[in-house]
Amino acid sequence: MTSTDFAPALADIRAGFEIPPDKVYLDGNSLGPLHRHAREKTLSVLQDEWGDDLIAGWNKHDWINLPLTVGNQVARLVGANPGEVLCCDNLSINLFKALAAALQLNTPRTRIVTEATHFPTDNYIAEGLAQLLGPGTCRVDALPLAEIEQLDFSDVAVLSLAHVDFRTGHRRNLPALTQRAQSGGALVLWDLAHSAGVIDTALSENNVDLAVGCTYKFLNGGPGSPGFLYVAQRHQHAGNVIPGWMGHADRFAFEASYRPAQGIGRFLTGTQSVIALAAAGAALSVLDGIDIGTLRECSLRLSDAFLAALGDHPTTAGIECLTPTPHSDRGSQISLRLPEGYPISQALIERGVIVDFREPDIVRFGFAPLYNQPTDIDQAVAALADIIETRCYEASRFNQRNTVT
Numbered sequence: 001m002t003s004t005d006f007a008p009a010l011a012d013i014r015a016g017f018e019i020p021p022d023k024v025y026l027d028g029n030s031l032g033p034l035h036r037h038a039r040e041k042t043l044s045v046l047q048d049e050w051g052d053d054l055i056a057g058w059n060k061h062d063w064i065n066l067p068l069t070v071g072n073q074v075a076r077l078v079g080a081n082p083g084e085v086l087c088c089d090n091l092s093i094n095l096f097k098a099l100a101a102a103l104q105l106n107t108p109r110t111r112i113v114t115e116a117t118h119f120p121t122d123n124y125i126a127e128g129l130a131q132l133l134g135p136g137t138c139r140v141d142a143l144p145l146a147e148i149e150q151l152d153f154s155d156v157a158v159l160s161l162a163h164v165d166f167r168t169g170h171r172r173n174l175p176a177l178t179q180r181a182q183s184g185g186a187l188v189l190w191d192l193a194h195s196a197g198v199i200d201t202a203l204s205e206n207n208v209d210l211a212v213g214c215t216y217k218f219l220n221g222g223p224g225s226p227g228f229l230y231v232a233q234r235h236q237h238a239g240n241v242i243p244g245w246m247g248h249a250d251r252f253a254f255e256a257s258y259r260p261a262q263g264i265g266r267f268l269t270g271t272q273s274v275i276a277l278a279a280a281g282a283a284l285s286v287l288d289g290i291d292i293g294t295l296r297e298c299s300l301r302l303s304d305a306f307l308a309a310l311g312d313h314p315t316t317a318g319i320e321c322l323t324p325t326p327h328s329d330r331g332s333q334i335s336l337r338l339p340e341g342y343p344i345s346q347a348l349i350e351r352g353v354i355v356d357f358r359e360p361d362i363v364r365f366g367f368a369p370l371y372n373q374p375t376d377i378d379q380a381v382a383a384l385a386d387i388i389e390t391r392c393y394e395a396s397r398f399n400q401r402n403t404v405t
């Protein structure tokens with residue numbers, strides 16, 4: 001395979017990622033690597049801002065507005081308007097707020113439709129909300145995607161789906177599903193965990209109601225970096241189900257009663273992590289001026305090249321690929337079904353090819369256009385073929401499950 005760079009324009013950015021030289025990093029779908037900007041900003045927040053300025057940092061460095069300013073950085077990448085995205089809490093908490101807002105906006109409808117194979121937290125959160133509200137006020141139907149595609153939405157309050165399936169890498173038809181659900185009067189809530197930073201979701205253009213996501217995957221915000229919440233401007237009169245003081249119209253008046261702030265700010269709850277938000281903001285600044293369409297094109301070229309290299313090698317050619325091959329249906333990862341997936345993933349990691357594993361037999365290879373290159377693909381496929389041929393994955397050290405897979 002050619003080792004020609006797919007995206008020479010990104011070379012400077014790639015050089016800023018601190019990926020150890022002996023590693024091929026194909027796990028940006030789980031945790032993006034550290035970029036120099038994020039390192040420098042984090043150190044500066046610790047030393048210059050918190051260290052030197054102490055509590056004055058809230059005003060002097062505008063810490064208080066970070067959820068909005070970093071949210072605006074995310075907004076550009078997901079095709080939303082400024083003032084429609086907050087960066088705060090984590091995806092799970094934001095999902096709880098978004099689902100509750102959707103039920104309120106679509107009263108008297110009470111039905112949440114979600115996909116049976118959705119990322120587990122999304123369905124746990126929906127069930128938790130239903131248990132809290134009680135059967136007359138909220139019920140959850142977790143259905144197969146094929147059923148959702150044909151569903152009558154006339155009694156559905158909100159459809160909650162992942163844009164890209166975390167197991168298979170299947171990209172869903174966001175415009176068509178949004179339109180179909182809305183034409184039946186439902187609201188639509190998208191989980192963008194695996195799309196933000198690699199696929200243009202064009203939220204405004206597609207008239208999406210609500211969305212949630214995280215910044216630690218393809219946005220490289222760091223382990224456990226904050227989530228984000230998108231609420232279309234037309235829905236920002238909805239209530240925040242966790243109405244904390246940070247979402248109050250006048251926080252420092254310390255009023256006895258809650259009065260929600262105008263706009264997206266009302267969906268804040270408590271004090272956010274300044275250090276984590278600043279790091280995420282610095283990581284997002286790496287994407288300033290980069291067109292998301294260019295990133296998508298580069299991601300597809302990487303995953304195409306990976307599929308071609310797998311097909312060209314006699315040892316890997318027969319491996320089942322769970323990710324759909326049409327570009328319109330593919331996210332930014334390739335998921336392979338390997339019966340010995342766990343030990344094979346561990347053997348790859350030992351050789352410096354960083355991937356991850358999802359039960360029961362899925363090895364995921366994530367493609368991040370900001371830092372992956374064609375040479376990564378050559379190395380990954382060569383390592384995978386050799387591991388399968390030599391059966392070295394049978395060694396006991398590869399068969400002991402780590403807590404995080």
Ligand SMILES: Cc1ncc(COP(=O)(O)O)c(C=O)c1O
Nearest residue numbers: 090091092119121166191193214
């Ligand atoms: C698709 C999807 N949704 C939700 C989550 C959970 O996000 P968080 O733990 O940040 O709340 C993840 C985490 O990886 C995910 O991949």
